[in-house]
Amino acid sequence: MSQEELVAIQADKVVDARGTACPGPLLAAKKAIAEITSGQVMEVLSADEGTKKDIPKWATKKNHEYMGTVEESGFFKIYLRKA
Amino acid sequence: MPKRMTMALFSGSIDKLTAAGVVLTGAAADDMDVDIYVLLQGARAFRKDVAADATKLEMAENPQLKQEFLDSLKKLNVNPWLEFFREAKELTNVKIHVCGLAGKIWGAEKMEDFNELVDDIVGISEYITAAQESDVHLFI
Numbered sequence: 001m002s003q004e005e006l007v008a009i010q011a012d013k014v015v016d017a018r019g020t021a022c023p024g025p026l027l028a029a030k031k032a033i034a035e036i037t038s039g040q041v042m043e044v045l046s047a048d049e050g051t052k053k054d055i056p057k058w059a060t061k062k063n064h065e066y067m068g069t070v071e072e073s074g075f076f077k078i079y080l081r082k083a
Numbered sequence: 084m085p086k087r088m089t090m091a092l093f094s095g096s097i098d099k100l101t102a103a104g105v106v107l108t109g110a111a112a113d114d115m116d117v118d119i120y121v122l123l124q125g126a127r128a129f130r131k132d133v134a135a136d137a138t139k140l141e142m143a144e145n146p147q148l149k150q151e152f153l154d155s156l157k158k159l160n161v162n163p164w165l166e167f168f169r170e171a172k173e174l175t176n177v178k179i180h181v182c183g184l185a186g187k188i189w190g191a192e193k194m195e196d197f198n199e200l201v202d203d204i205v206g207i208s209e210y211i212t213a214a215q216e217s218d219v220h221l222f223i
Contacts, residue, residue, distance in 0.1 A: 021159040023108040027170060030112045058112055 006068045006079055011043035012036050018047045018075050025051040026058060029080070033064065036082050041067070047075040055080070085176070087116045089217040091210065095124030095133075096143035097164060098152060103223045104167025110219070111171035118217070119168075119179045120210040121201075126185035134198035137163055168200055180205040 015032045017025035025046040033042055044055060056066040059080045067079035088110045092103055110117050121129055133139045142149045156163075162170070171177045181197060183204045191197055194204065214220050 019160050021161055023105050023112070023167075024160065026112050027108055027174075030174060061113065 001068045001079075003068070003070060006070050006077075009041055009043070009067070009079055011079065012040035013042045014045065015042065016045045017051075018045050020046075021048050022050045022054065024048070026054055029055055029058070029078075033080070033082055038082050040082050042080045042082065044078045044080070045075055046078065052076060052078070085114055085116050086219070087118070087213075087217040088219040088221070089210070089214045090117065090119045090220075091122055091214070091222045092119050092125040093122040094143060094223055095126070095128040095140060097137060097140040097149070098142045098144060099223055100125075100128055100140070100164040101156070101161075101167070103221075104162070104164050104171075106221065106223075107171045107177065108167050111174040111177060114175055115219075117171070117175065117177040118213045119177065120205070120213070121179060121181045121185065123182070123185045123188065126181050126191065127189040129179070129181060129197050129201055130186075130189055130191045131196060131198055134165055134200075137165075165198065165200070172200060178202045180209065182207070182210075 013032055013036050015028050017028040025044060025048055029044050036042055055078050059066045063083040065081040067081055070077045094100060107117060127133055128140060179201050181201050181204050183206060186192055186204060
């Protein structure tokens with residue numbers, strides 16, 4: 001998915017985990033994805049460098065779709081579609 | 084069937100307990116079943132009065148940096164060690180078993196002597212059996 005397409009996504013749920021370090025964002029993502037339904041999109045905001053690899057890996061393992069990551073200034077947004 | 088992890092938690096030092104908590108969180112996010120066997124020093128950390136007061140725990144390595152470690156955790160908004168265990172228990176099937184002998188060494192013989200996160204007091208054979216059957220086994 002291109003950056004333009006990702007930026008245009010209206011996520012069904014936004015999780016702002018910028019205040020936490022690993023494993024905070026993963027934990028927040030794990031909890032929040034339970035609150036959306038299959039096919040819905042979740043956006044995770046984080047400034048924790050390790051999370052950039054961690055959440056896509058976790059999501060793929062759990063059969064969710066990792067749609068991509070968008071860099072912002074000082075943080076990034078990870079887009080996931082729930083399995 | 085979910086994957087299983089067993090952890091022999093020997094350490095009662097705040098740095099290792101924090102690391103154990105982070106690993107545990109990863110396993111919980113992965114929906115693993117986890118059995119933690121709390122051994123010697125670990126049993127003291129789970130004693131009710133010690134669990135309630137992190138200042139009663141020391142560092143395993145670089146003891147002179149304890150304050151810097153605690154300050155950094157606070158600044159990074161990282162939970163106190165026990166909260167990792169609490170959160171993991173909320174997320175997945177995590178059981179905390181305390182070694183009976185270890186508890187006795189620290190004057191904690193009954194369930195009410197331990198923090199409420201502890202599930203039971205067990206003997207060594209239960210730990211060995213669980214470790215044999217698990218997919219991941221750690222000693223911390």
